[in-house]
Amino acid sequence: MDTITSRHDPRFEVTMYKYIGMENSYQLDFYLDHGGYEAAKKALTTMQSVDVVNEVKASGLRGRGGAGFPTGVKWSFMPPVDGRQRFIVCN
Numbered sequence: 550m551d552t553i554t555s556r557h558d559p560r561f562e563v564t565m566y567k568y569i570g571m572e573n574s575y576q577l578d579f580y581l582d583h584g585g586y587e588a589a590k591k592a593l594t595t596m597q598s599v600d601v602v603n604e605v606k607a608s609g610l611r612g613r614g615g616a617g618f619p620t621g622v623k624w625s626f627m628p629p630v631d632g633r634q635r636f637i638v639c640n
Contacts, residue, residue, distance in 0.1 A: 598630065 568574040592601045606621025
């Protein structure tokens, strides 16, 4: 089964525009009050890096380049942790 989520997938829920038109929806405080950055906070504070990569793999998230390469697979190319700090540069 293809893991790409599309608007034609009945499991797809449009959340991008959920708060459009609400007063102050463009403000950072509004975003934070409605759960903004919670996933990033969880990933950075309570999850192991391998768990973050596995979550991204399971999501089916793909790059926006022409090939649509799976993001989780790309992230898994980072060598295992050996005590050195590693970085992924995203543009």
